[in-house]
Amino acid sequence: MQTVNERQRVEVLKDNVARKIAAGEVIDRPYSIVRELLDNAIDSGADKITLEIKQGGIDSIRVSDDGCGMTKEDLELCFLPHATSKIRTEDDLLTTKTMGFRGEALSSIATCARTEILSNTSDLGYKLRIEEGKVKSLQPAPCQQGTIIEAKELFFNLPARKKFLKRPASETSLCRTTFHEKAIPFPNIEFRMTIDNKERDLLFKTTQLDRIKDVYNDKIETSMLDELDWQGNGYSIKAILGKPGLNRKDRKYIQVYVNKRKIQEFAFIQAITYGYEQVLPGGVFPVTFLFIDIEPHLIDFNIHPAKKEAKFRNLNEIHHSVVTMIRDYLAGFSIKETQLPLNTYQKELNNMEVKQVYKKPTSYLPQQNTNKYELRQESRSFSQAFEYVKSTKPENKFTYLGQSMNLFLIFEMDSTLYIMDQHAAHERILFEQYKNDPGTIQELLIPERIEVPEESEQKIMAYKESLNKAGFKISQESEGIWNLEALPSRVASLQNTIIQFFISPEGNSDDLMVDLYATMSCRKAIKDGDPISAVTAVDIIDKAISLPVHRCPHGRPIWYEISREELFQLLGRLL
Structure with a gap:
């Protein structure tokens, strides 16, 4: 706690300093008074601060602290415009660490509420009464060290402003929110709040x-x-x-x-x-x-x-x-720690058609293919597909149970049931491929001419080098006109999508390539409603469980996990 000798006295700032200060806002609601008075109490070096409001602060707002207090001389100046103990010169504005520094709070409050200030620096206390910005009385009064400031009958002299106040309950809510905002970053101070003589918050000293x-x-x-x-x-x-x-x-x-x-x-x-x-x-x-x-x-x-x-x-x-x-x-x-609560999961597992055990392979399908899914749709019968898969030499096992609703791939691994979103999983697989390896570059026979708006052009110019490294050769013909001359061959079919991305001003400027790869992956991935073969499904699962991030590029989880214990609990069975 500050002592009287450790803090500066209240002084009225010189005009050249006052003019450097951003204009303070007029007190328009009770929470404005709460904010300013709590700032002053915090700056006083208080260990304990109490806020008391009545009728949403319209009838009364009272803030008391056990800080350094003010002397009689301080009280004679504290309510004047630009009277403060926080700064002295304009250079202080660059180094101040206090919550307040403008010297406007008490002046503003004193002009629109009947204001009383009781303060003591450890010797003799004084009580100051102000109405409409003028001193009514200043006299000795016994009190403990610290300061108590009470603003009563807000806007008693400004009826036109008072009629815009909300119901007491609404004003109370704003005051309490302000109280919390001031208390949160100061866990080293004890805060109390009472509303209409009932204690609502008691926040002891603690950690952040x-x-x-x-x-x-x-x-x-x-x-x-x-x-x-x-x-x-x-x-x-x-x-x-x-x-x-x-x-x-x-x-x-x-x-x-x-x-x-x-x-x-x-x-x-x-x-x-x-x-x-x-x-x-x-x-x-x-x-x-x-x-x-x-x-x-x-x-x-x-x-x-x-x-x-x-x-x-x-x-x-x-x-x-x-x-x-x-x-x-x-x-x-892990993705298990980020998934939704179990009670939100209500799926029927009775429509599974394929139930066979597959062993996790190192690779199922050729690296190159022209299918839009980049995962070959097999025409083999299921038995042939199973023989094809099991002929590999696996390191781990998972049981593929089938596709549900033409979207979800169901499999079991390590006594846990997995429900995988085929689009989200394939989207992430493609995203990692695009991010790590652009593949071969395909030159366009006729460059694609793109008209780009100003905000989008700034985005392209900032990331032109990154785009070129990723295989997108793009050059500026003139202001607002760009030519797409080459792109990675694996996304040649997405040329229109890529052009739209360049034109759009949207996209995260922090990582343009991530946004671009996410857009490309979403367009290229298997969609909701696409039926796929068992071999393709197993290939997606195999690749997905090895991904570094088990979420699609837009943040959605790739799968939902349900453990054996959770299933027993869900169906009311005893373990």
Whole structure:
């Protein structure tokens, strides 16, 4: 905790410094007051902070702390515009580490609510009463060290603004959300919140992971959270990451804090979703809390009135670190740990037609073929196919049971039943082939002339070298006009798909080739509804179980696993 001598006194900033500060927002809702008062309490060096609201904060908002407190001289200045103890010169804006620094919060609050401040620095306390920005009284008052600030009757003097407030329940919800946002990045401080004289939150000092669990224990499965740390050049990252099975249909629980402030930085949200891309399907988002501590000279918060945005001098570096950290974390999960809960699985297994045991081969089919599936459809009878397969010398065994619904390949291995999505599996097989070996290059007799919009042209120019290495020879004829002169022979039939990819401004700029290979694989792979032979099915299974990633390039799982024990439980049998 700070002592009186360790902190600076409150002073009114000089005009040349005040003009450098981004304009503060007017207090428009009770949660705005909660945000500003909690920031001040945190900056005071408090160990304990209590928030009390009544009627959604419309009647009263009271924040008390056991921080360093203010002297009588501080109280005489603290409610004036640009009065602060946080900074002195414009250079301080580049190095400040406090939650607040503009000196506008108390001034704004004091103009729209009846405000009382009771504070003590460890000696004699004083009580200040302000209405409409003017001092009503300042007199000695006994109190413990720290500060208590209460704002009553919000907008008592601004009825036009008061009529825009929501119902107390709605305002309460916003205040509580703000309280959580301030408490989450400070697990070293004890926070309490009471609503209409009833205690709603009691957050003891703890670790960062446990603070998340304490706040969201009734909202998410907190046992599925892990904590990771990353050290960069001038910054560090602490990430609370949800296991792949912990996901949602919205981004509500993707939260980013930079230097203890929750910010809205799309680049980091994108980095998180991109990191989870290969284990979560489209439209599903992870649960992730990101805490970035960065040296003050590498960031500028003085661009948004509520400090919800910032400018970064090393944004790309941090973005890359976030993606790498998440992908390294996810690499340790098996597909079993990422699949849906068993109670969502309701499949009938009675329509299986083929039941034979196949041994895992090293290779079944020729490397070259012209079939659109790149996996030869066999015309042999089943018995012939079985003899063909079993003639190889296997290392492992799996039992292929058949194809269901012209989509799912059913097989058994190691006392576990597998239901494989033939399209997703084949898509991943092709993706790995394209990524690792472009194959021979086919020159086009007549180059394909492509008209490219400006945003897409920037994408192509940035990755022209990578495209050429991958076998896509493309050159610029003039602004907005490009010529496709060659492409890998194995994707020659996808020429129109590739051209559309170049034209589209969509696609992840972080890894254009990954997006391109994913698009090509999806177009080329066996589709839902395609019947396939036993030999082709076995070949897909064999290749799929050896893949480095058991998900399609868009994040969907290749298969679903059900153990023997789970099947017994599902059907009510005793083991």
